[in-house]
Amino acid sequence: MIxxxxxxxxxxxIDTDVIIPARYLNVSEPAELAAHCMEDIDKDFIKNVKEGDxxxxxxxxxxxxxxxxxxxxxxxxxxxxxxxxxxxxIFYRNAINIGLAIMECDEAVDGIDxxxxxxxxxxxxxxxxxxxxxxxxxxSFPPFxxxxxxxGGLLPYMSTL
Amino acid sequence: xxxxMTQKILADHAGKTEVKAGELIMADLDLVLGNDxxxxxxxxxxxxxxxxxxFDKDKVxxxxxxxxxxxxxxxxxxxxxxxxxxxxxxxxxxYDVGSMGIEHCLLPEKGLVVPGNAVIGADSHTCTYGALxxxxxxIGSTDMAAGMMKGKTWFKVPAAIKFNLxxxxxxxxxxxxxxxxxxxxxxxxxxxxxxxxxxxEGLESLSMDDRFTIAxxxxxxxxxxxxxxxxxxxxxxxxxxxPGKSYKIYKADEDAEYEELYNIDLSEIKPAxxxxxxxxxxxxxxxxxxxKIDQVVIGSCTxxxxxxxxxxxxxxxxxxxxxxxxxxxxxxxxxVQLQAIKEGLxxxxxxxxxxxxxxxxGPCLGGHMGILAKGERAVSTTNRNFVGRMGHPESExxxxxxxxxxxxxxxxxxxxxxxx
Numbered sequence: 076m077i078x079x080x081x082x083x084x085x086x087x088x089i090d091t092d093v094i095i096p097a098r099y100l101n102v103s104e105p106a107e108l109a110a111h112c113m114e115d116i117d118k119d120f121i122k123n124v125k126e127g128d129x130x131x132x133x134x135x136x137x138x139x140x141x142x143x144x145x146x147x148x149x150x151x152x153x154x155x156x157x158x159x160x161x162x163x164x165i166f167y168r169n170a171i172n173i174g175l176a177i178m179e180c181d182e183a184v185d186g187i188d189x190x191x192x193x194x195x196x197x198x199x200x201x202x203x204x205x206x207x208x209x210x211x212x213x214x215s216f217p218p219f220x221x222x223x224x225x226x227g228g229l230l231p232y233m234s235t236l
Numbered sequence: 237x238x239x240x241m242t243q244k245i246l247a248d249h250a251g252k253t254e255v256k257a258g259e260l261i262m263a264d265l266d267l268v269l270g271n272d273x274x275x276x277x278x279x280x281x282x283x284x285x286x287x288x289x290x291f292d293k294d295k296v297x298x299x300x301x302x303x304x305x306x307x308x309x310x311x312x313x314x315x316x317x318x319x320x321x322x323x324x325x326x327x328x329x330x331y332d333v334g335s336m337g338i339e340h341c342l343l344p345e346k347g348l349v350v351p352g353n354a355v356i357g358a359d360s361h362t363c364t365y366g367a368l369x370x371x372x373x374x375i376g377s378t379d380m381a382a383g384m385m386k387g388k389t390w391f392k393v394p395a396a397i398k399f400n401l402x403x404x405x406x407x408x409x410x411x412x413x414x415x416x417x418x419x420x421x422x423x424x425x426x427x428x429x430x431x432x433x434x435x436x437e438g439l440e441s442l443s444m445d446d447r448f449t450i451a452x453x454x455x456x457x458x459x460x461x462x463x464x465x466x467x468x469x470x471x472x473x474x475x476x477x478x479p480g481k482s483y484k485i486y487k488a489d490e491d492a493e494y495e496e497l498y499n500i501d502l503s504e505i506k507p508a509x510x511x512x513x514x515x516x517x518x519x520x521x522x523x524x525x526x527x528k529i530d531q532v533v534i535g536s537c538t539x540x541x542x543x544x545x546x547x548x549x550x551x552x553x554x555x556x557x558x559x560x561x562x563x564x565x566x567x568x569x570x571x572v573q574l575q576a577i578k579e580g581l582x583x584x585x586x587x588x589x590x591x592x593x594x595x596x597x598g599p600c601l602g603g604h605m606g607i608l609a610k611g612e613r614a615v616s617t618t619n620r621n622f623v624g625r626m627g628h629p630e631s632e633x634x635x636x637x638x639x640x641x642x643x644x645x646x647x648x649x650x651x652x653x654x655x656x
Contacts, residue, residue, distance in 0.1 A: 088424055088425070088514060090620075090622045090623075092601070092602075092620065092622040092623070092624060092625050093622065093623050093624065096602065096624050097273075097302075097601035097602050097603055097625075098602050098603070098607075100273045100302075100303075100601075100603075101303060101307070101308060101310035101311040101314060102310050102314070103276045103277050103280065103314065115623050115624040115629040116623060116629075134425055135424060135425040135428065135458060138424060138425070138458065139360065139455075139620060139622060140359075140360050140601070140620075141274065141357075141358055141359055141360040141362075141374040141375060141376055142273065142274065142376075143274065143277050143358075143376035143377040143378060144273075144277065147277075161425065161428060163425070163428070163458060164428065164429050164458070164460055165360055165374050165375060165376060165455075168375060168376060168379060169375075169376035169377075169378065169379075172376060172378035172379060172382075173376075173378060217260070219260045219390070228378065229378050229379065229381075229382050230281055230282075230284070230285035230287070230378065230381060230382055230385070231285065233382045233385060233386050233388075234285060234287075234385075236262070236386065236388075
């Protein structure tokens, strides 16, 4: 599988309160959540994001609240993959469980700027920066987590146990 | 190789004699928790997966605490989903308005968690129960659905950081100041994926309420869980709240491996304040210049327990909330609320000009009951000061313990308890 899109770049410690502010958690519909994704730090995000685009961020992405509404909002907004240096652990689990692709790669985060066009090959973990003509190698998931993804998420996987 | 407290609990729950940091395991669960925000998403996933009966109707807990009593129509409709599911599944521990409290104050009080348990909750502050010597961690809604279905979930066994506590806290210094000090020292990702294990002779002087507060904010350092050694104080708490319930005490092996060790002398901890917009932006009270405030919140799963209200009342007794400041006191549970009324604390708050609310998470996450306008500042005993956490993206939250919060309410600026 290949992702290809324009990059929205953010800094360290992007928390789930800015990914989807709690004032919008009185709903759980993905489209309604996506409409407010990132608005407290980037009010134009939802206006500008296109299907397939990519979020690149620093360390500890998704810290804070356990709200699964955060990866749901990002996925529904059209983001094909998030590339960060590290993830907060609940966000990491949630992303896998709902099928939002995520990758860890320091080199890519340092090399990619906001607005760059980037291609990600999930099978090889190769991240290609088309704008800067650079290549970075991302980390692939351990086999256990790949099994969850192959099963179509956590619940189908647990059903097979 | 020896194991930490967390590793031993996980090994036992996975039916293994030994686990190592980094190992992926499938573990049995003693309790699965959800609230009014996270449960509806879990229920949707549960139904989508075609799952029928939950694994154990006594081991799933649902607490409607975030936007309750319902703040608006949409929130009310979310609660209907949880209520209906709880009824259909005959969930024993379903807490609605009239019985509910803030989940992480409520579960220990109801005796639902005991030492040695493995607990997951679709709320990041589920790590609170580590204060009881349990392994307890926050997960998402899909994880909650899987946990309800099978009574199991997967974990990556965490490496650990050991905090060796010595000494005794000074007057007006509490568990909140200890954990803010630690987060200031190691950062908001300082314990990423790891367990934070609290031990040492200093434990003896920490009340259970202090320990709940410290374990509660392990997530604010990125920790998977926080966990305390079980001692006589823990057992006294269990005898009072979970009499007759069987528990198991896990002690770390002598040769357990820790990635880092911190020695903390509790007598050196000063009242602390975390500045916007990260819990790691910590200053001690003596380093802070005049900062005028508009609101004070005393409550939440971090500091909504009776000792927190006692501390705040001791400072506010016979005084008035400063002009231009709104002070909001929110007890964590109905028992705390009732106790505060019996002891005359409620009267102290109300006479001082504060409001005294029914239990709710409310303003902590910018839900209701005290939302900030653009440019406003709050001192709050809650756990997060992220951008927009308590309201407008350009408002500010300063995190502190109940003593600094109460003193600040009286003086109208961030203040030391001695100065108000």
